[in-house]
Amino acid sequence: MRKEAEERKNEIIDAADELFSQKGYDGTSTNDIIEKVGIARGTLYHHFKSKEDIMDALIERYSDRLLGAAQEIAADKRIPVVERLIRVVMALNLSGGSSKEIMEHIHKPQNALMHQKIQKVIFNKVPPILTEIIRDGIEQGLFNTSFPYECMEMIVIYATTVFDGDMVTLTEEERSSRMLAFICNVERLLGAESGSLMDTLKAFGMGDASNHE
Template identity: 85%
Template structure:
């Protein structure tokens, strides 16, 4: 007896299978036949939901988009969290330098998924600055920051962080990474017109302390 499933359920099954196969074999190494066999469906069923393998990848990217930006937006909207802590939590939720979406990032950082990686970066670079800008504007109202360019500042921050702290783009030792983080925070303070040293406590959120227990 043929199993008939709801369209959304079937679509998600195809995406789940493709996601697993892309992780194992890479986008280029996975064929539509592989996906068909994994899900156990006819080719016509696949093409009813997706026009091509590239279309499947774009749908996966959109699913990642919802998870990544959704987590960031949820944090940004929580005004019970102090402004500076919220900024860092948003960055970490996006795994720009480690965070709650590690599984997604580990998956797309595989060499065979370079195209997926590029598309996720585009999502982050276009989607994150507006989220952070709202928090920066709150900080301006509270007197924490002083900049006429909150969006542009956050665009610079996101592009730098998403590039330099991406192990696929820049290879660093732990010491080099720590130095980059210090310099990054030092310069973000100046971009935002924040008081010198006011953001350095955020180093604790990167898990680095010296022998005396200070950052």
């Protein structure tokens, strides 16, 4: 019974995911979801209190996909600290990779509430993942800051706001300039050696250390 209930719940989330993608959250009704799954209204409300409750379950699914790989990398202390930091950032790259479809989905105007909710998840769950790496870096003498969590919180909020295509419109030139300034200031916030993060970014094909001063 528990397995059947879980399967039914996932069917409802799957249907909502498809409908939200096609019609947007605002344009999808609970009737649409009920018809898509082929269930009675009572069955839907047995599993979810409301359409927003379904959306929250979908956001949780998205979050698991976005954060799962990053958490695994962050916990792997065999990877050097700076490389681990860059790999986590790459895993959390919200404009590409496995998360591209998710972010395109929630950036639609009709999915504004979904966007707001997933931003909240990012602001709350990403800094702790990065903080553990920074603490390892402090122990190894790579970083020097008394505020590792606060630094990561500032960095995540800035990055997800300025580099989010919905919030700030940037040309490629402006984006490159912002990225260079961002990395320079991250080094200063963390008390890292000048150029250390930029050099690692270059190794991953993500930056140009020759422009770094």
